[in-house]
Amino acid sequence: MNYCGKTINSRSRFEDVQKRKCHREPGHEGKCEEFPFLKHLAKTNKRIADKIKRDSTMTTGAAWKSEDAGPNRILRWVMLLSDEELLKYGLDMNALKPQVIAKIREKASDYDSCIQVAIKLTWLVYQMNGAPECPENIKEYLEEHCGVMNNSTVCSICLEEIDFDLFHSAQRGKANLETCHLNPRIHDHENVGFGHRECNIAQGNKTLDEFYEWIRGILHRADNNL
């Protein structure tokens, strides 16, 4: 699909690493927008739209050891830079433990892939049971990218249908619905989906195929023992 592609100015200190772009159609009227497909959801359910933007573009979880080294989450495409380049931005990878580096580096992804992930996640949200109705122009946009919207969205891992309401419930301060990856080390639109928190935790660092084979082995042993 073609986009307008004009630069959208952001005040990020990483702006010269990657310019944010407009993803409206070429020759559109009015303002450029990076996430035009989230415009409706941002009005009806701002927290969910923000979550999609955050999960698609930012790494998760790896806290920096040195206080001035950077934020807890960081832009995924910034993590494509070399250690030397990161140092110019005040991010000292050497200040991090090896396992933290591995964790944060494997979440790296280029800008275009991140946008496609955001589109895929939005497409999935509108197909959840009880989701707000998708405005026609956004539906067209999403379907052009990801295909016809007619199925109920299922958890990527346990494959049970997901209720939109699950976004609003939380246990012990943690959302019950998470962005998850069929292969935790690849962040692109084919590889992402939504999953129950408990499913995502159970999958852990395994690929979905590895996870299925793992639990198949467990059941095989359990059934022959009991």
Add this chain to the structure above:
Amino acid sequence: MNYCGKTINSRSRFEDVQKRKCHREPGHEGKCEEFPFLKHLAKTNKRIADKIKRDSTMTTGAAWKSEDAGPNRILRWVMLLSDEELLKYGLDMNALKPQVIAKIREKASDYDSCIQVAIKLTWLVYQMNGAPECPENIKEYLEEHCGVMNNSTVCSICLEEIDFDLFHSAQRGKANLETCHLNPRIHDHENVGFGHRECNIAQGNKTLDEFYEWIRGILHRADNNL
């Protein structure tokens, strides 16, 4: 089994909640001991012996919100006391969030059950592949409680054999071997075992039976979808 049962003085502020007792045989010679079955392991592998004592007698994980309310871990039998009684010890349950109270309360257990858990865990450790050889007198003691020691210890959850060496490895600062519960809400010798960290995490708050049924459902859906 009968024990000497004499009181062992501890300097715990919870001593009047529950006196620590001697678990050597009645009429034994020499010093009273609370964990005589751990005497050998405490010499060869102090960290593992300490882990068994800790996991069998202390709750895990629930941090107290108020700084003067108490420690991060607390004796399991102290958590059997009522809110009113705990307040006398400076532990204000009302300062905790409801989900933390639930989590910590479900880890409560009486003193005798905790000791039986410690015996069971010790019995399991000596049956792991590569474990130190169990001295004859301790073997007799353990077998009198838990049965003949002849099998290799398996992970309670995935049922694969556990290597003793796994106690020494750790990932991201977390031990790879954890004390786990067939039913996470019951702390007694029938209900405890050792499990891989990833297995324990995957089981989560489910009973082992619930976990097996859950993953059986996942595979059923995955196999019919793929």
